[in-house]
Amino acid sequence: MKRSKSVWHNIHHELIDNCRKGDRKAQFEIYRLYYKSMYNISLRMVNNTQEAEDIMQESFLAAFKKIGSYSGEVSFGAWLKRIVINRSLDALKKKKADLLSIDDTEDLPDTGVNDADAIDASLIEVKKIQRCIKLLPDGYRVILSLYLLEGYDHEEIAGILGISASTSRSQYTRAKQKLAELMKKNHQDG
Numbered sequence: 001m002k003r004s005k006s007v008w009h010n011i012h013h014e015l016i017d018n019c020r021k022g023d024r025k026a027q028f029e030i031y032r033l034y035y036k037s038m039y040n041i042s043l044r045m046v047n048n049t050q051e052a053e054d055i056m057q058e059s060f061l062a063a064f065k066k067i068g069s070y071s072g073e074v075s076f077g078a079w080l081k082r083i084v085i086n087r088s089l090d091a092l093k094k095k096k097a098d099l100l101s102i103d104d105t106e107d108l109p110d111t112g113v114n115d116a117d118a119i120d121a122s123l124i125e126v127k128k129i130q131r132c133i134k135l136l137p138d139g140y141r142v143i144l145s146l147y148l149l150e151g152y153d154h155e156e157i158a159g160i161l162g163i164s165a166s167t168s169r170s171q172y173t174r175a176k177q178k179l180a181e182l183m184k185k186n187h188q189d190g
Helices: 013-020 024-046 049-065 076-094 126-135 138-149 154-161 165-189
Strands: none
Touching: 013 024, 024 049, 024 076, 024 138, 049 076, 076 138, 076 154, 126 138, 126 165, 138 154, 138 165, 154 165
C-alpha cells in the first residue's frame, strides 16, 4: 500500500523559513537547537571528538546551503540527521572503514556468551557499554549505532551504506557478538 506524501508539521517552521532567506540569526538558532544531538550522532559513528566536531560543522554548513531542498516530508531534525550520518560515513570511508561482506568474513567462534544476558542494560552499567562500543571496529560501531541508537532498520541501513540488508543483519549480529566479548573482557579486567 502506497502512502501519500505529506508535509511534516515542524515546530521550527518559521526558523526554517528564515534560514531559507539566509537569516543568520535563524541559522544560529537552528544550530543551537540541534548542535548537541547532531554532534552526538557523529561522535557515536566516528569515535573521535575533533572529527565529530568538524563533521557537525560541515553538516550544518551543507544543510544551510541546501535548505531549499528540504521538502518537509520528514522532520527537519531527521533531514539534518541524515546529512550528519552521510558526512560521518564519508569520513569513515576516507579512513577505509572495514564494512565486511558476508562472503569475506570467517565464522566467529562461539563465545558462550548469550547476547541478551551480556548486553542487558539493566544489569550492566551504561558507561561500560559506551566504553566497549567505542572499542568496536568502525564498521561494527556504525551498524550498531545506526540500528540501536539511531533507530534505522536493516533495509534503511543497507540503503545508507550501499550494502545488502542481509549484510547489515550479519554485521549487526557480529557487532553484538564482538560487543559481548568486549563486555566479558571488561568485566574480567574489573
